[in-house]
Amino acid sequence: MISTLRYHSYQHPSPAPPFTPTESSILSAALRHVPSHGFSTTTLSLGARDVGYLDISTNLFPRGVFDLVNYHLVTERLRLSQKVDFSKFEDGTKRLSTPAKIRVLCAERLRANSPLINRWQEALGLMSLAGNIPASVSELAKLSDEMWFLAGDDSHDMNWYTKRATLSGVYASTELFMTQDTSPDFEETWKFLDRRLDDVKSLGSSVSNISSYLDFTAHAFSNVLRSKSVPFF
Amino acid sequence: MANRFIATALPKQLRLATRVQYSAAPYVSMRGLASDASAASSSSAEKVHPPARPLTQKERDFLESAIRVNQAGELGANLIYAGQYAIFKNDARLRPLIRHMWDQEVHHLNTFNSLIAKHRVRPTAMRPLWNVAGYALGVGTALLGEKAAMACTEAVETEIGGHYNDQIRALLEMVREEPELLKRGELKELVDVIREFRDDELEHLDTAVEHDAKGAGGYEFIFNAIRGGCKAAIWISSKV
Known part of the structure; x- marks a missing residue:
């Protein structure tokens, strides 16, 4: 099994969150479109548009x-x-x-x-x-x-x-x-x-x-x- | 017969584990941690220690494998003494000696057990193997006689002492630029714990040499074989 949280510290701050601000803003906006458009590329594009990015910016997400x-x-x-x-x-x-x-x-x-x-x-x-x-x-x-x-x-x-x-x-x-x-x-x-x-x-x-x-x-x-x-x- | 020994010694070791309590004051209790003010795990601990710089990935990796390998090592040491004790428990001279060293190892193991839980370090997956190998090593060398048992102790403690020294060196290197981290905080506590345990292990080493470890038949072979085994076990436990 993969180690999950290499040494959890109470004194030293945790490593940076795994998503950049741009990624977070697009993805969290896209999640709001999931109920209507499902998990699809349309949803991702709509999310990008909502926060003022071009459709092409979904290329940020290789997967x-x-x-x-x-x-x-x-x-x-x-x-x-x-x-x-x-x-x-x-x-x-x-x-x-x-x-x-x-x-x-x-x-x-x-x-x-x-x-x-x-x-x-x-x-x-x-x-x-x-x-x-x-x-x-x-x-x-x-x-x-x-x-x-x-x-x-x-x-x-x-x-x-x-x-x-x-x-x-x-x-x-x-x-x-x-x-x-x-x-x-x-x-x-x-x-x-x-x-x-x-x-x-x-x-x-x-x-x-x-x-x-x-x-x-x-x-x-x-x-x-x-x-x-x-x-x- | 070896199976039989394992069956008697393990519960005994567990009973002992409940008796010796680990007490290091500044540690936040794990239990009920999430209950305190909506799981404010970090904020409650920050009151104890001032926040410091974030640790790098490499440092986290080092601390994780260090705590895991130390727990595995103390587990092994406990089992070796448990095995030797099972053989020497009717010997009025050796019994208190081994009991004393074993009690110290129990304290070490409890300390690292709580550090594992506190810092969310994955414990070694090789535990079942170390359980059998450690106990068999203790029983096996004790059956070869008192001197062979002491040679085993000498080999193990030499390796562990050196291993702890390496860790202390790496930890000091890590905080070289920030001396305040050595005044208080998690890293200081870890260094202190490892220093204290290293001294205990080296004391066991001295005890073993005083009891004529070097006079054991086939001393060179026993000493080097066990040291090699310890090195391999340390390497495996730091990974898996």
Whole structure:
């Protein structure tokens, strides 16, 4: 998996945002045309025109419309830390658990897709093109890393990898489900999300049940050997 | 039999890890970080340290791989001592000695564990391999005898001591133009941590030499083979 945020510093400012001001202005203007024109070159040209550039300036984007998709993914990921306020869900003494925070973060990020949801399948299509897969997967990994970080997870062993992998799976499948969801305020999507998160939780608990069983058996075995005065036990 | 050892020693190590608490005052707690005033992770930390210049990509890469490789190294050291302890735990003379060195390594590992989480550094993906290799090295050299175990300690600590020195040199080089970064802040804390740990490791090295590491049968071979292995492990952990 690709490293996501090489050394996060609290003292030194973060590196410059990944988009130049020109790129940001064109792409953010273009996003407003997505509901009517979809993820298409027309949308990009309309965005450029809106902020006073010629149609030709869409050549700034070598990956074409995928750059528009990528802009949405990157900016929404970076915006997540400012948008989510856990204190809204906490009252004084009760703090949110890490899984509960993950649920809040997932829902918040999915909601950011809702203005584009009718056209989001086109974006998913673009992301799954062979040439775009590395960038899309890397962006998904960064999103899931961001969520675990904001949720306050401090894993530092192989859990680091399994947590990010499972959350990526949950998020990607829920995002796909959401494009088909016609229920009011995406109620079905939130139910789907809860079911996926529960699945992951039960997977995690069965893994830990198995390992505590093995641990217990090993200790019992070692005690038997100890009672027989086997060397080293 | 080696599997059996792994099964007993790992939980023990975990129990120990909860006992020794890492305490470095200025670090912002990771838990509940996002809850404080709408996830103001950077602003709360800036109160502790004045903002500094942005780090270059190269410096970020260096800091990332340094923290990852140090965590992996301390993990390996813990497992080596865990392996040696499993063999020497009935030896009244060696038991407290190894226990002492192991306790220090646990403190080092906890420190780097929290640095990994704090600075969002990806931990090494080779952990399962280091788990087995480190423990096997500890058990293996201890089974060869006390002197071979000490030769192993000497080789590992020589390599780690040198590695920490290289890192301190690189960090000092990084802030050569800005001496104020060495007065307070993240880089100063990192340099201090590495200096302290380097001194601990060199103390272990002295201990090993005092216990006649050089008198081990096949000393040259054990020493050089383990040093080479450590070099390779350091290189791999800095990448993966």
